[in-house]
Amino acid sequence: MTSLFDIEALAKRNLPPDYWDWISSGYGEGMLVRRNQEAFEEIRIRPRPRVLMDASKIDTSTTVLGERIELPVFASPAGTQWIAHPDAEVAVARGVGSAGTLMNLATGSHNTTEEVSEAARGPLWFQLYHLTDNITRYMLPKVESLGYSAICLTLGRPSGMRREKGPFSDYSPSGDIAWGDLIEVPELRRQIDNLDRSSYNIFNLETVEWIRNITSLPLVIKEVMTAQDARKCVDYGASGIVVSNHGGRTSDKGKASIEALSSIVKEVGDEIEVYLDSGVRSGSDIVKALAMGARAVGVGRPVIWGLALDGHNGVNRVFEILRDEFERAMSICGCISVADIDTSTIVSLKGNE
Secondary structure (H helix, E strand, C coil): CCCHHHHHHHHHHHCCHHHHHHHHCCCCCCHHHHHHHHHHHCEEECCCCCCCCCHHHCECCEEECCEEECCCEEECCCCCHHHHCCCHHHHHHHHHHHCCCCEEECCCCCCCHHHHHHHCCCCEEEEECCCCHHHHHHHHHHHHHCCCCEEEEECCCCCCCCCCCCCCCCCCCCCCCCCHHHCCCHHHHHHHHCCCHHHCCCCCHHHHHHHHHCCCCCEEEEEECCHHHHHHHHHCCCCEEEECCHHHCCCCCCCCHHHHHHHHHHHHCCCCEEEEECCCCCHHHHHHHHHCCCCEEEECHHHHHHHHHHHHHHHHHHHHHHHHHHHHHHHHHCCCEHHHCCHHHEEECCCCC
């Protein structure tokens, strides 16, 4: 296994066909899923040979919200991980921790926030869908007390909703064993079943301010795709944003995440940290995103592939491959540290350097 695509091929053999279709496809016809990767392919890293550069000195570490991580790649929140492996999010926490980087835990995790915290060896963020005021009021103090270091508020809808069409439009993984933290508070669990599914997007100042008032943790806002919304996030007091189209799982239109990144960095990159997910599949993709101003990138589907391969060892292998590829790409670009990666490191095949 020398690339994430090798792991993807093996994971496909290990997972139930319906579930494989569900995680690998996207909303509608999946055009945005494909575009996320195609847009990366339209960018090339620029070789800058440095004969006297000592490749053994390459440093892949960086910081996110002041916490050091050994690789500028984190595990994006992803639900239904228990279908890929019975250890689910606990296995992800172990695998990511072995790689020395960050895990962003999904709201609908099967494992509880306590179980994940006990297994973690690195920083943890908690991804928040603001489902109801009562659930948010219950969860945020809990994760803060457990040592989670940021709240990642996701603006879009959970991706478990049925698509308009597609190979899995009639398939939905059972959510009966999700929401592990709510097992002991069944009255809150019932609130999820009674939700109005059209009311998830809560991008308004009042709600964000309310969330900030019930936690002292930094707030990161996810699924930001325009400079205008990025500016609102700064105005709302966010410490970071994730440029993301949810891996193409909630829409079939619009830009790839990497296509939206530059304008967002130009607008707010000097004021808050900007991260990216959707479409990252290689170490060179990491270089491209960092060159365009991302602080770090997230991977979602590859984490599930690693789980299906070999639990926490498979997850760790995903990050090992990305680290090896990232180091090679840095060497090709003549970069010793992450700070050396800038716009001169890449060139667009469309002719816009």
